[in-house]
Amino acid sequence: MNKWIVCSLTLLWMLPTVLSVEASGRKKKKGKEEVKVELSKYDKLFKGKRSETARGGFVAVYKVDGKVYLEYPLKYMGRELLLAAASTASTDNTVCTNGYKENTPMHIRFTLEDSTVQMRKVNAVIAAKSAGERMDRIIEQNFGDPIMAKYKVLAYSPDSTAVVFDMTGIFLDEEAALSPVPKGSGLMEVTKSLNKDLSSIREVKAFEDNMSVKSQLVYKYSVTYNKARVVTDQPLTVLATRSLLLLPERKMPPRLSDRRIGVFLTSKQYVSDQGEPTERYTYANRWWLEPSDVEAYRRGELTEPVKPIVFYVDTLFPEAWKQPIREGILKWNRAFEKIGFKNVMQVREFPKDDPAFDPDNLKYSCVRYVPTGVANAMGPSWVDPTTGEILNACVLVYNNVIQMLRNWRFVQTAQVDPAVRNKELPAALVNESLAYVIAHEIGHCLGLMHNMSASAAYPVDSLRSESFTRKYGTTPSIMDYARFNYVAQPEDRGVKLMPPDLGVYDEFVIKWLYSPVYEAATIWDEAKVLETWVDEQMKDPMYRYGRQQIGGRYDPTALEEDLGDDAMKAGEYGIKNLKYILPHLNEWIADDPEATARRALYVQMVNQYYRYIRNVIYNIGGVYLSDAKEDISIERFRPVERERQKASVAWVMAQLRDCEWWDNPALLKKFPLGIMSSPTIVEAVGKQLMAAAPRVALSSSLSDEPYSMEEYFDDLYRGIWSSVLENRKLTTGDMVLQRLLLNQLNDQIRAVGGNRLGIASGNPGEVLNELYAPSAFDAECYGLDAFLLTRDFGSGYGWQRPLDVAKIDESATYYYQMVLRIRDLLESKMKSFDAEDLPHYEAMLFAMKQMLGKQAQIK
Template identity: 60%
Template sequence: MRKWIVWYVILLLILSCALPVEAIARKKKKVQVEKKELSKYDKLFQGKHVTSSAGEFVTLHRVNGKVYMEYPLKYMGREILLASTITTSTNGLVCTNGYKENKPMHLRVTADSSALFFHQVNALMNVDITKEKLLEVKQQNFEDPKWMRYDILTYSPDSSSVVIDMTNLFMDSEKALSPLPTKHRGLEIQATMNEELSSILEVKAFKDNASVKSQLVYRYSLLNQNSYKVIDNQPLTLVATRTLLLLPENKMKPRRSDLRLGTFLTSKREFTEKGEMLRYTYANRWDLQPRDIEAYRRGELVEPIKPIVFYLDTLFPASWMQPIRDGISRWNQAFEKIGFKNVVLVRDFPSDDPDFDPDNLKYSCIRYIPQATENAMGPSWVDPETGEILNASVFVYNNVIDMLRDWRFVQTAQVDESVRGKELPESVFNESLAYVIAHEIGHCLGLMHNMAASHAYPVDSLRSVSFTRTYGTTPSIMDYARFNYVAQTGDKGVRLTPPNLGVYDEFAIRWLYTPIYNASPEEEDRILEQWIDEKAGDPRYRFGRQQILSRYDPSAIEEDLGDDAVKSSEYGIQNLKYILSNLESWIKDDEDFTCRQKLYQQILVQYYRYIRNVIYNIGGIYLSDAKEESGIKRVAPVEKALQKASMRWIMTQLHDMAWLNERNLLKKITLSSLPSLDLTKAIGDVLANSYWKVALASMWSDDPYTLSDYFDDLYWGVWDSAITGRRLTREDQVLHQVFLKQMEENVRAIGGNPLWLFGNDQKIDMQKVYAPLEYDLCAYGLESGSENVFTRNFGFGYGWQPMVNTKMIHDTPVYYLEHLRRVRELLETKMDSFPSAEKDYYEMILYAVKQILGKQSRTK
């Protein structure tokens, strides 16, 4: 009995010990079952290689080759800009690092329960936001279209943001964001991206923006106009930086433009309660506000809240850095005159700031471009709602140094001994480079080219020491006035450069950036309008838009000086003759003749500019934007006497071009035809196609230079050798051929089409008479293949004078027919008087004339 009790007690003890152990086991098992599962957010990143960057705007994650973005709900409805910039490339000749090939996209973000949407903002349409009905009309008719959809993958842990996969946007899937150019020196670029070799490299997020860098791998081909592959299936790798920039909620107050002042523009349309559709533009400008308004109103110099900072590329040659800084900073002179100090600042690319990125849309930079382009440019990007400039950069190409050397040599070597060499002296180069940079910074501040500026100064004033030291060569450095080619060999002490800033430049800054307080938008418009009214009639403040395709106004062209093209060109040609006669002796250490050949070519180009500047007088029409009350004519043909004088001067030049054929030099350089022949052909083509301008100008003139006058002057000029018995030259023969071809085409149009005035099969291509010649592209810096060359409304918003169809207002073939009959009669009358060495040629011309006249009654 006792044993049983003992065993019972032992069993109870064992059970009492076993029960807690089992309970503990059950408890542990229960804990494992109730373990919390990973959230959708955590699952996106679990077990993956993640690089994250968080900013106040968005957070970015690079996850196994993908880009996830956390977009805050509080920014729904806000506007952003999305830009794409080339950062590096394996072919710097095709790609321009730092450049944005496409305009930044203007977007707005919305979301529903399952997706986030990017809308393209319809910033063109404006309404009065205080009018509820107008807002409703805009919402129904001009809503922002959806552009891209992204599924919401999850929410951030605090539910303040949605998470989306935006990888495709940064892998060149959208043409509007492609960093790759579509053109290269007139050739079409066709490219195919290799997605397997392309990748996401880096993500960064900041206060109001974020950037993603992608390596994009392509195969590309270059095609000419005939679709022939000049380069086929070549490799190209580039790194692109895409920036998302959050635009401010409190927008800059826009300033409406005035057509009489040359600013870049943001176009607007507005419908009113009256049913009107208004068209106007905002002037593009930076948002400059004084840091201390009261001090500013007291007339003290005040710093702006947000200065304009340009970051200077440290890859520039060291000797270029200071003149670039000088060119940038000189605009502070204009801002100080309106009460601001330290507005435009320049800083070197920082080496100790990991957040700095010159390809981020937040930074405006001066970039060094190692390409053999002789140029610089200064594009800018704006908030499309207001025209506020947010980013502006200057691109300075490597061969700008050659461009400056060429300019200074062919325009000033007659009076400046220091530029008579292969390289410019440091002081001259610095002075010239600073001018180029200042011109481009003017663009970055919102100023367009003003091609009428240099026409304000009398030609002979440019030979005056006192005048040029005070005013330089032009009232605006935004003109293409260049250097003082009017100054003659004895004009010592004359200033040879444009001013640091012209009076027009300072006035434009005043108009753009002077704050106007306590005024409604309508009152501000009237104040600004009055400022320009006060300058009306003063040629120094006249704005002349750049002409590209259709060139009518001879007072608003590039590469000219002074108010009289004949006189200034005469001075320029005298200088060219002096320079050319000394070219061989001035240029030393040029064993392969490379430098002398280049300078010789520039002399020929400069000569062509002088001739072309005078040709623009023939059929020229001065065009001005002016109020009726100003008394300034908006359309004013060039005076008849000036057109006739211009024609006589050009014909004199055509008969005296043999001096251009520097035979000793020509024997040492690349084999070519005689320059005088090439130029005779080019100038002859321009003259032969000037009939349409003469017809148009004569229609608007009270005392017109008529087509009859034009053809009469051509007759006496082109056939001068036969009329006067002067010795026939090869240049004469080229000129004869140009006009015979032109007459043949016109006269054939009569014989082939009885209704030639209205016929669709007329042989003359009216488009071609407007298109610049190859010589124009070279002489005036119009890049071949550039879209700007064939843009009818150049200037984005101003709408420069478009082409006018002159078929309805001229009867050119009639005059060509009469011209041919005069030539036939001339040659038949004088054939026996021609020297025997020339008689065969004139008999050939007579035969050709008779053949052309014989076609007038034929049908095709």
């Protein structure tokens, strides 16, 4: 018995030593024998391998023999994360824009089940008004988080507080939502194939609440534009950064949106626990601003925020750009100071000696330099999908933005500002204009959408007043596309030509977005308080919000690139200025031996002229839109007045009869061989004028005193055939318009004649979309291309979509009647036509008879 007790004690004493030997993997000698001890699973992953380790307060990440292992703490299982990707460097920045996240960050969480880590997509759309076990079960059973991927647990950490799993694939482009290469947009489609053998993991980093992995990805890519292959199997190498950010457990209280305030939104669907219908809500996207001293803030003292909004400025910018970029960012501090915060917006350069800094990491908001020929800038942001809290924003400034500013300033203000009458803008004007562009984009980063109705609040003639423009600029909102003061005439001295630094609308939105509402106990109580703020401003047009119109364009007071409350009057002033500038172009633009600069400005002037006319065309069949509440005496929609629509048709026709001044021989002979501008202008405008018919059908159906379809077609007829009706000589514009109408008649008459004439019918839905959506020329002239090619930009309120007016659109009938009128008119006048004009009219008459068929030919 004693013998067995001694043996047991001996074994107990020896056991810890044996376990220690196994864990360490060392070799022990027992006599002359050598005993090999097994490594733990954790040690096997790393021992004897080429490895790189990054360990932070959140996770540890390992790069081992070309693979990425994540050591993920068990305490963070179930916590919400954002996983994002950006291009850090590439061999072709026309495909990949460095610093831009091509896809919305993935909202995920990890869960552990048996020996598997599951990556789940967080279902952040569903929310509940009330809390409790029953509501938790309802959401869990019906709106759970779906599994996106799973990873085998390879080992536990030595202290068993974390699991290790292989995530290499997701960093080598196995997840489409994390690809740094865009799929394309609009008419452009990009396809790519990854060469895994040439791709590799380059670097891993870990910090307090995030980690990042850099991968070198090698592709072959092709580009198709409008179904035509334009690039085929070209090589592309991208250095991509993927960052994983741990979202805080303490969430920002969301703020319910108001349709009368133009902010970016996060959509929600509230589920009731009382059997009521589900409700859809949206949260306003905003940064989380809290005063560092609540009591001081409530006493009315300027208080710094707990967490300021910091933008880091790219060191790659030209040195001269950095100061105006800084000024553009800091302009917004004025609006924050009016609601009690100071030093909210802060600017820093990319730090040189901070190993934690990475501009492509989700932790840092940056202003990035993009050295491409694009003449633009943009300001996207990314949010916590559960609350709408903005966590990251980025302003991308493309190299040719200065060219865009030069064009704007010259075309819109050269009539009154001698300083812009050069090939290059003076430095002071570059700085002033660039600061404006940056301030506009920072507005987006703060949550503000475009407000395209803002400039319509100002009477046109007020834009010629020094006192008015000095106080208000050209628009109540910097988020408008109002640009520079093209209304100002050469004799107007002291008139301000710039948009405002910030308008009264911008300051109000900052107040609405960021002011704490301490008297509200819940977000629903808060929404009632904020609603009263908006109610108080609704009758003042300077606070009106007008959604940008992309798919369906109905409201002529919510347009890009316009000024004032009367498009015809503003257009008259603008055209008068263009007529003043054009003859001076050769004189003002010197040192231009190839006329390159002059030709570029000439093209911009023609585009500007088109904008003036197009703005008036939107009156025709227009409908004023408003998101006013029912208890406010503002109509949700109201057709444009009959007299304004009729006058707009006459105004446009007058412009088309008087645009040959663009064919300036002293200027055009300096340019390369090309077509005269006047027929090109007439064709572009004529198409838009004729495409207004469905809008007129809609507008007239809503009005008590309509501008009817019959009246519209009569005005169209009299305007296009005025050369015959007035017995005057044909102009080039007349011929272009009449040929355009002929083509339109040929298309529309099919609706009456059907396929009996051998003409196939089309898809009316597609036709309507074409009529209501902006044309390719519109996209170029109005700067819409960036938004047409960006999916879901500003989603939340929803754009005004094209309405199917086929049931009330009698265009085909009126076009048929117009064919009869034109036939009768030409037949009655044929003997009186000038010999030079006669062939044109004979061709027109023959075409009309062909459309009408054999009966018309026999007459």
